[in-house]
Amino acid sequence: MEYIKNKREKQRLKNIRKRKIRKFLTAFFFIIVFFLWGVYFLLQSDLLNLKKVEIRGNNILTVEEITSAGQLSINRNIFQYKLADIEKNIQSHPLIKEVTLQRKLPSSIVIELKERDKYAIIPYMGSYIYIDQDKVVLQVSESYLAEDLILITGVEFQSFNLGDQVDISKEHLLDVAMELVEASKVVGIGEIISEINIEPEDYIKLVTFDGIEVLIGNKTDLAYTVLSLKEVLTNLYTRNLKNVIVDMRYKGQISIRNRENWEENE
Template sequence: MDSKKSYAEKRKKMRQIKMKISSVLFAVVFIFWGVYYLLQSDLMNLKEIVVQGNMVIQEEELIQVSKLAMNKNIFKFNLKEIQDNIKTHPYVKDTKVRRKLPRTISVEVKEREEYAIIPYMGSYIYIDDENVVLKASESYIANDHILITGVEFKSFKTGEKIDATNNKVLKSALDILAAARMTSIFDMISEINISDEKNIRLITLNGGDIWLGEGKDPAYLMVALDEILVNLYTKNIKNVIIDMRFDGNISVINRDTLEE
């Protein structure tokens, strides 16, 4: 009798366990089905695109190049593909795209900054500090950006780095400008000429001509030049050539005397 009772209790417990498992499975299936339905429904359709970090690029430009389409379910977008689309814009250095439930996609961009201008066959090529071409224009505003002259082109394409025959000296010029930017003289530079790879030249806005040789140790050169220019400014000395081609030997030459 006890054995029959024990057996019945076991069967009852088994039924209870099975019912609980079935209930849990049903709840899980119901939840998954509900989530799937929600994710596929119009409730998740894109209604708003939030763009952040853009200072130069128009918001409409970014949305257009991203190929985001309104009223499409936000989970049907491939975020990696959207990011790659946005990065095709020459002024975009990096981007992050995120979904924000229920109907928003956030686009955050880091822009490339116009750094210098390279004259080329009647046009002006704007580049950033990594030598990436941002745009080509038929004109430029005087004193807007530093000119880099003497670049010998192989080819260039918007959104890509310039391919020049004198790439090495072009890189040296960009390193010099980066070092100059850490001092007070960056805004005093009008032009950097690299036509002679053995003697990179800086031209200042007031007519100063600085000979930098191959431009080795740009940080030292710019700190030393900063001190020299401040000294010349306080003495109101202009129209000079500053020869910094030789280590430890800096000469300031009056241009008029040199021309005589």
Template sequence: MTQKKYRKKKMRSFWIRMILTLIVLVLMCGTGYYFVFRSPLFRVKAIQIEGVSRLEQDVVAALSEIKLGDQFYGSSLKQAAEKVESHPYIRDAILTRKGFSTINIVVREREEYAIIPYMGSYIYLDQERVVLNVTDGILDSNLCLVTGIKFISFQTGDTALVQNEESLETAYQILGAAREAEILEMISEINIDETGQVKVVTFNGIEALFGYMDNPAYSVLALKEALITLHTRNMNSVIIDMRYEGHITVQDRARQEDEDDKP
């Protein structure tokens, strides 16, 4: 056998081995793909939900569009997280795979913070002013009602746009100060009129007139002290005039209304 023929035979043998190796690799990859992505062993058998208190777990699972029996590695967890986060009450969601058959969904919910009535509807906002819900009636009587706010636009899941931004900012400062002072659950309404003057109403019927509130934190602490004093004296349905710094007056609501009705 000449050297030339020997080289051809050796080259042909090399290519045969290469082709056979590629065939084996393709078969192995195909088998591996089927085993991981098509085998009944790798299917979603459980969906765990963590972090929910307002929403039902079934609602969160449905939002992800991942179902029991789906291929375990066949779904994009990033896309599923974005679908869960599309709900206005969900701030963010993290999806992970556990083991070979469990999808874990951890969510952080948004908290209702204030209700703003507007044109016959009630708009629920969170602390970041994201619109969580719009209803025709008040669903949660424990939340504070903020009145006097005028909207430019609002849509569930988006930040509300208002005309009187300063008034809404003042209302949120009052809410934050009331939470810090641990009297938020006592306040039923914060009213800010067109001139920017503030009135706070408690659930037991006490009205506090603040006028222009330059320091909400200080004003709320002063209100807390006044409410404690009124409580110890068993005085409800009164009007507290706190419009003048260092001078607080308390008047019976019925008497004040009678005076207002006089010509």
């Protein structure tokens, strides 16, 4: 009798456990269904529709230009967008260097970006190619729009595309010219330099807005050379001498000659 009693008790406990498990599974199922229904409701409602695009870091491009590049549309559910695709689209714009995105519930997307700055201009077949410090092509214009940027002339192009680095021959000379641009800005004479010509084989010619020509060896210490050039130009402007050629091609030697005398000797 005791055996039968124990067996019935075990069966009763087993049935109780089964009922508890069924109740738990039923409750869990309803929770999942309710959750999925809630998600579906949110995705179909206007609550999560894109209402605002927050853009941070843009100084050149407008909000409209950036949202257009990212193919963003107001009143579309923010979870229907793939952020990686938006980043890729915006990154393809020539003026964008870096971009990150995040969703901001319930109805915003935040775009943080870093723009490329126009650094120099390269004339080419009647057009002007604007490049940044990484030699990426930012813009091609038929007119010279930014007079505060230095012209780099004598560049021989292989090819160029918006958003890509320029493909040129004598690339090392363009690198030297870019170093000269940077050094001139650091020492405070960038605003008076009009042109840097890299066409000569063994030196680079720098021209100021006043017409002073400066010949610089392409293998010299550029930082030291530009510091010396600042002193030379200061002295020339103090003496109101502009129609001159400054020869700094040889280390430790600086010669200044009148342009007419130079051309006669040449």
